[in-house]
Amino acid sequence: MQAGFPEVSTIVQEAASCGDHAALEEFRLRWLGKKGEITTLLKSLGTAPPEERAARGAAIHVLKEAAQSAWDTRKVELDQAAEDAALHAGWVDVTAPSMARPLGRLHPITLLLEEVIDHFTGLGFEVASGPEIEDEFHNFDALNIPKDHPARDVWDTFYTDRREIPRTHTSSVQIRAMQTRKPPIRVISPGRVFRNETIDATHHASFNQVEGLLVDRHVTVAHLKHTLETLVHKLMGRRLETRFRPAFYPFVEPGLDLDVQCVFCSGVGCSICKGSGYIELIPGGLVHPKVLASCGLDPDEWQGFAFGMGFDRMVMMRYGIDDIRRLYDGRLQLVRQF
């Protein structure tokens, strides 16, 4: 070792004992900085006797290397310690196995809706939509449901302060479709509807309907029947018996309910179909002349059929879900296909 030179071990030890980044920076400045001791030694080389220069230079180089690598080593240690401290402060255990998350999948409502849309677009129907917040004209008046008429009570209607209506059915979209299109018209309109219902296993205040409307010349109940039967067969995957029963809806004449043979007992009669062997599935009928007229269509020239399915009921039947609340509470898990 050169006389007057510091020991390598002293430098290494000094670096190793730096307790934090600030101390390490002081170390760097003291030895390796522009005015540091090793730099000063290097500068003094020029004034050293020529025969000593090579040996002094080599010794200074050793010191410099040692100081630099001692600094590098301590820097890594201090960085690691800081990182560990930060992790512990937040109690993140990076070695813990990650939580198993089951893969998500499409909601049964979406799945079945895709099938329904596919079916109807294949028959030449287009998908139409309307606003969820409606006015009285589209939700009631144009559908031949006059103000103060008892028929209005059937829909447990919410009203906003401004007397707007969270639509009680998708039938309002029939009106919008007839106002904005020229016949022949073929539309379906899926969407949310809202009613002031007490929520239980079979009722919800917000649920889904799919409305259908066809306007053309010479439309009869046979067209409606065929359209709905092919839908039921497609969705239920088998040729279930269907039947029509007369029913009253102000916007159709005649009004009908399509019943489907009970999928649970195959028509024998069970508690779900209340012994009748049939489940009430899709209401519909021929568009009332007054409804056509309220949309500017001449009822002598045009006829139509319409239907409005309660979609949740279909989803529940198809996937074996026995409580409508499961469809909306985010806890729906395994679904079984019928």
Ligand code: DAH
């Ligand atoms: N809008 C009716 C409801 O919510 C369902 C309905 C019945 C729709 C007959 C129709 C129809 O298009 O023709 O109760």
